[in-house]
Amino acid sequence: MKIDVKKVAKLANLPLTPSEEEKFSKQLEETLDFVKQLEEIETSDVEPTSQVTGLENIFREDEIGDCTLSQADALKNAKSIHNGFFKVKAILEVDNNES
Amino acid sequence: MNLNQLTIAEAKKGLKEKKFSSVEITSACLERIEAVEGKINAFVTKTSEEALADAKSADERLAKGEDLPLLGIPFSIKDNFCTRGVRTTASSRVLEDFIPPYDATVVKKLKESGIIIVGKTNLDAWAHGSSTETSDFGTTKNPWNIEHLPGGSSGGAAASVASDEVVAAIGSETAGSIRQPSDWCGVVGLKPTYGRVSRYGVVAMASSLDSPGPITKTVEDSALILQILAGKDGFDATSSANKPQDYLKDLNKSIKGLCIGVADEYFDGVTDQVRDRVLEALEVIKKLGGKIKKIKLFPPKYTIAVYTILQRAEVSSNLARYDGIRYGNDRSSFGDEAKRRIMLGTYALSAGYYDQYYNKAQKVRTVIVDDFNRAFKEVDVIIAPTNPWTALALGASYDNPMYGEMADVLVEPSSIAGLPGINVPCGFSKEGLPVGFQVIGPQFSEALILNVANVYQLATPWRKEKPKL
Numbered sequence: 031m032k033i034d035v036k037k038v039a040k041l042a043n044l045p046l047t048p049s050e051e052e053k054f055s056k057q058l059e060e061t062l063d064f065v066k067q068l069e070e071i072e073t074s075d076v077e078p079t080s081q082v083t084g085l086e087n088i089f090r091e092d093e094i095g096d097c098t099l100s101q102a103d104a105l106k107n108a109k110s111i112h113n114g115f116f117k118v119k120a121i122l123e124v125d126n127n128e129s
Numbered sequence: 130m131n132l133n134q135l136t137i138a139e140a141k142k143g144l145k146e147k148k149f150s151s152v153e154i155t156s157a158c159l160e161r162i163e164a165v166e167g168k169i170n171a172f173v174t175k176t177s178e179e180a181l182a183d184a185k186s187a188d189e190r191l192a193k194g195e196d197l198p199l200l201g202i203p204f205s206i207k208d209n210f211c212t213r214g215v216r217t218t219a220s221s222r223v224l225e226d227f228i229p230p231y232d233a234t235v236v237k238k239l240k241e242s243g244i245i246i247v248g249k250t251n252l253d254a255w256a257h258g259s260s261t262e263t264s265d266f267g268t269t270k271n272p273w274n275i276e277h278l279p280g281g282s283s284g285g286a287a288a289s290v291a292s293d294e295v296v297a298a299i300g301s302e303t304a305g306s307i308r309q310p311s312d313w314c315g316v317v318g319l320k321p322t323y324g325r326v327s328r329y330g331v332v333a334m335a336s337s338l339d340s341p342g343p344i345t346k347t348v349e350d351s352a353l354i355l356q357i358l359a360g361k362d363g364f365d366a367t368s369s370a371n372k373p374q375d376y377l378k379d380l381n382k383s384i385k386g387l388c389i390g391v392a393d394e395y396f397d398g399v400t401d402q403v404r405d406r407v408l409e410a411l412e413v414i415k416k417l418g419g420k421i422k423k424i425k426l427f428p429p430k431y432t433i434a435v436y437t438i439l440q441r442a443e444v445s446s447n448l449a450r451y452d453g454i455r456y457g458n459d460r461s462s463f464g465d466e467a468k469r470r471i472m473l474g475t476y477a478l479s480a481g482y483y484d485q486y487y488n489k490a491q492k493v494r495t496v497i498v499d500d501f502n503r504a505f506k507e508v509d510v511i512i513a514p515t516n517p518w519t520a521l522a523l524g525a526s527y528d529n530p531m532y533g534e535m536a537d538v539l540v541e542p543s544s545i546a547g548l549p550g551i552n553v554p555c556g557f558s559k560e561g562l563p564v565g566f567q568v569i570g571p572q573f574s575e576a577l578i579l580n581v582a583n584v585y586q587l588a589t590p591w592r593k594e595k596p597k598l
Contacts, residue, residue, distance in 0.1 A: 033476060042445060042475040043452075044468055045461050054469060057530040061473055064531055065434040065486070071493050078491030079498055080337060081367075082547030083324045083572065088366040095363075103230035107456035116454055 033058050132157035133203075134293045134595075137350040140202050144191055151191065151201030154296070155184035155245050158203040162247065162294045165598045169270045169279075171288040173208045174216050175248040183245045190243070198357055200243030205289040205298045208249035209256055209332040210341070212236050215246075219332040220264035221254040222462040223451050233330025234362045235299060235341050242357050247295055250285030254464050255448065256301060256334045258282050259309055259533035260526040263466045268523065271314060272596040273562055277520040280310030281533075286344045287314035292598055297354065298344040303335050304436050304544040305516075305537035307342045308552040308567055312515040315554045315563030315591070317582070318344045319351045320540075322572045323547035324369035326355075327362030335443035336367065338544055347592065348553060348583040352376040355575060374576040380583045385418030387581065390508030392426040395539055399517045402558035407514045407566045410555035410585065414512065417584050422508050427500040431493065432541040433534045438477050438490040439545070445474025469530060498546045501571075510581055511569040513539055515552045519562035543569045553582040554591045 035055045039046045046054065101114055110117040132154040135143065143149050159177050166172060180203065187201035206212060209219045211229035213236075218224045232240065240246075253263040261284025262268035269284040271277040272292040279288045283300030287310035290298045300307045302320040311318025319342045326341045333339065343354035359373035391411065396404055411421055448471055453459030463471070477486035504511065516539060526532040534541070543550045549572070552565040570578040586592065 035472070038472045038476050038479070041479060042471045043449070043460060044463065044471060046468070050468070054472060057469055058473055058476070061437065061469075061530050062476075065437055065490075067431060068434045068438075068489050068493055071431060071496060073489065073492035073496065076492040076495045078488055079495040080491055082337065082494075082498065082545075083322070083367075083369050083371075085324070085367060085369070090363065099230055104455075106230055107227055108454065110454075118454055 033062065131161070131293070133161045133296070135296055136347045137199065137202055137297055137345070137353050138347070140296055144201050151184040151187040151245065152181065154201065155180050155203050155247065158247055158295055161292070165292050165294065168275050168598060169272055169288050169292055170267050171250055171269050171285040171292070171294060172205070172248040173218055173220060173251050173266050173285070176215055176246055180245050180247045187243055187245060197243035198353065199239065201245060202243070202297070203245045203247050203295050204239065205248055205250045205286060205295045206236060206246055207252055207283050207286045207298070207300045209252060209301060210236055210299065211330040212246065212249065215249065217249065218266070219255050220252045220266050221464065221467065222265045222458060224457045227456050229330070231330065234327035234364060235358055236330065238357050239299070250283070250289055250298065252285060253282040253466070255332065255467050256282040256303060256306055257444070257466050257470055258526060259305055259536045261285060261310070262523065262526050263464060265464055270523070271520045272598055273315060274520070277522055277562065278313065278525060280313035280520060282306040283344060284310045287311050287316055287318065290314070290316045290344050290346060291596060293595070297346070297350055299341065300344045301331055301339060301341045302544065303338045303340070303440060305540040307344060308515050308540050308550055309537060311344055311552040312565035313520040313563060315565070315594070316344055316346060317348050317351050317554070317586070318342070318552045319355060319575070319579070320544070320550050321355060321359065321575055322369070322549045324367055325549070325573065325575065326358045327365040327368045329362055329364035333447040335440045336447060337443060338440065348551070348579055348586050349380060351551065352380055352579045371573050376576050376579055379576055379580050382580050383418055384414070384581055384584055387419050387510070388508045389414060389419045389421050390424040390504055390511040391421055392424050392511070392513065394426050394428050395513035399514050400519070403514050403516070403518060403564050406556040406558070406564040410566050411512065413585060413588055417588060419581070424504055424507055426504055427497055427542065429538045429542050432497060432545055433538055435490045435493045435497065435545055436541040437531070437534050438486050439494065441470045441474035442477045442487050443474065445471045445478065494545055497542055501542070501546045501548060505571045510574070510578055513567055513569070515539060515565045515567040519558045519560070519564060540567065548572055549575045549578055551578050551582045553586055555589070556591060557594070
């Protein structure tokens with residue numbers, strides 16, 4: 031089974047060099063090969079478990095509680111801020127010919 | 130005996146009787162750290178000045194008669210627990226300059242109990258591993274033999290306790306990360322039931338598996354810490370409303386008549402040295418009154434595949450938040466192991482593969498849960514080796530993408546089912562490396578497994594051995 035490492039890396043937003051792509055391709059194949067064993071176990075009548083202690087739909091009241099980070103605290107670790115906001119790289123292109 | 134060699138129980142007694150002060154115990158720990166850290170590299174960040182200041186303040190409070198459960202006692206905290214104002218890295222370059230603006234609930238509860246934090250301990254980066262050598266801050270060495278690994282991912286925590294750099298430590302386990310390094314370092318490590326202890330503020334790995342827990346010199350200390358940590362937390366929606374038991378009350382209760390399950394499947398692939406020590410331990414358990422019963426259990430080897438998929442899938446989701454925008458460095462700072470796991474997880478969850486991998490793994494998870502439920506109708510607890518072999522040499526995990534999962538085969542099943550398990554030392558291999566066994570119980574049976582582990586520990590001499598650092 032050949033994994034499309036380029037595609038997976040894009041989905042996972044991980045920048046990879048070509049040599050990393052090759053290295054990981056092999057290692058991921060190895061892992062996938064190993065997990066094939068699961069097909070040996072009969073599960074046609076089995077429901078999946080995602081929550082082992084049986085919890086469902088845990089809610090709280092829709093109220094502001096004690097633990098809220100101050101804006102200053104929330105921004106403290108950011109490398110790039112502006113006017114109390116996190117600053118990010120541009121994600122939209124603006125076409126200056128359209129108005 | 131040096132003050133840093135004390136247990137929590139001994140330290141509490143001595144502090145109460147004014148035989149020594151918190152500053153004296155803390156200084157003893159800091160001196161020990163100075164002396165051996167160069168050899169074992171257990172810490173990512175040391176907080177020596179703050180620790181001495183906290184110890185001084187603890188002494189003032191002790192003098193006033195304040196009676197907090199852990200007042201003045203030096204601890205180390207695994208570096209994937211957020212500690213307010215103190216760098217928290219998860220041993221990854223991505224977070225090398227991250228200073229959390231809040232405390233994890235575990236940290237908050239321990240601080241409220243009066244602990245002195247001497248530093249943050251080393252782990253496999255993002256807790257992805259069973260060796261601690263995938264840390265971006267260098268590997269930790271096993272205090273019993275510094276050419277060997279301490280295990281992981283809580284390798285720094287286990288090493289800090291084994292070497293008496295601290296009185297006790299906090300670690301976390303997703304599948305083996307408390308029990309396995311505790312085994313390899315000859316200390317007690319408790320993985321509580323999933324949901325027993327809040328995960329709030331712990332750098333998330335696998336949200337359906339992660340379990341914070343104590344690493345200590347004695348089972349009694351483990352129970353003392355669990356008493357403080359157990360309980361529902363409003364900040365962790367997955368924490369359980371199950372009422373915490375009294376973990377200290379029945380610690381010394383006789384285990385006469387208790388039914389102990391032992392399965393051949395858990396001795397498969399185990400080295401002679403490990404098997405022999407564990408069988409000897411079972412003889413001690415028999416002398417203490419335990420009734421050994423042979424049982425059949427779902428072969429652990431299949432759980433490797435289940436865990437591999439579940440963990441990597443949940444990791445790919447949990448590590449998506451590290452984008453370098455709100456905190457930390459960007460995703461190019463991830464190490465190889467993290468990148469591998471993120472990609473495998475992404476693949477297993479992607480369109481066209483979800484059913485074949487993730488959904489299938491969740492179904493086999495049900496099979497595993499049901500298997501344990503069936504077993505616990507026949508026996509009260511299960512005893513097995515914690516790890517198939519003793520501490521491996523440095524470098525064993527390199528270029529081996531399945532290293533951790535293979536090493537953790539004997540702990541993955543109970544982790545996947547959310548069960549509690551405790552590692553307790555049961556001797557040494559002929560090379561002088563520690564061997565441990567684990568006691569596994571049904572969900573929320575910590576008081577019972579602590580009881581079994583405690584009576585065993587009190588009946589054996591292993592506590593008296595110390596590494597020659």
